[in-house]
Amino acid sequence: MTTMIGYLRVSTEEQANSGLGLDAQRESIERYADAHGWAVAWYVDEGLSAKSLARPQLQAALTRLHVLPKRRDVDGIVVAKLDRLSRSVHDFSGILKLANARKWAVVAIDLGVDTSTPTGKLVANVMMSVAEWEREVIGERTSAAMQAAKRQGKHMGRVSALPQSTGDRLLALRATHTLAKTASQLNAEGLTTATSKSWSANCVAKVEMRLRDRRRVDSASLQTGG
Structure with missing residues (x-):
């Protein structure tokens, strides 16, 4: 039987409002899991924003997923909404790359991203392409700015493009x-x-x-x- 990590998150503000959103997220994931015959292992980060992926329960979930396929006891991660996982297209693109490298699925129910299906993979690939395009555009702008500064005799440190x-x-x-x-x-x-x-x-x-x-x-x- 397929077992997915169900990831839930609320920010500090949402947590202050009696955990607003956790029940709705859980219900949405449970409905989707029931429809697909999945078991769910729950991971919850409360009072944390999605500005960074450095969240205890998310990192614990990713570590569990990074085990080699033959030894892994879960098949992927599912969220009710993409912003529960990440608010950054680049960060989400990075997660998709990790999933592809380690052969586990990513599901964002609200966007129809489900890399365990052909259609979901297509949507994910489009998002990754957009993220790559955005990164290249930013890189071109940064390079142009550095060249302009150099012509003006200014020194600019190297800007890291590390996601x-x-x-x-x-x-x-x-x-x-x-x-x-x-x-x-x-x-x-x-x-x-x-x-x-x-x-x-x-x-x-x-x-x-x-x-x-x-x-x-x-x-x-x-x-x-x-």
Whole structure:
């Protein structure tokens, strides 16, 4: 029998309103699962936004899914609405790439994305293509801005194109893996560096340092109201 991870999420504001949305999400997933003959293993993040994939229960779900297919006890992840999983097209695209690499399904009921079906795969591929197009456009604009700044004698640091989903996955792996094992796992999952190269232990260390520095700055900014 197919077993899917049913992922539920509410933000702090939604949680303050008596957990608004959890029951509706669960009911929607249960109806979909019943129609497809699925069993559901529930994971719930309460009081957390979808700005980042660094959520305890989501990371636990992804870790469970990353087990090799023959040893895995679940077949994919299902959400009632895409924004419960991610509000970022790039992050969602990253999740789809992980799913494709590890052969598990992603289902967002509200958008008709169900990669266990041919139609759902088509919808997912369109979304990934749009995400890639958006990334290339942003890259072109960034490159043009840097060239303009260079002509004006200004110095601009390199802007990382590493998807947030990849950064979140790297940090999650580093919580339990060595640098070398983290690099190996990222490569096994089909994730690349910002320059589309394979990971090495040294590269993981450098990116991890930048990510943690950036998060410390972001955290300090929020605390001071900046």
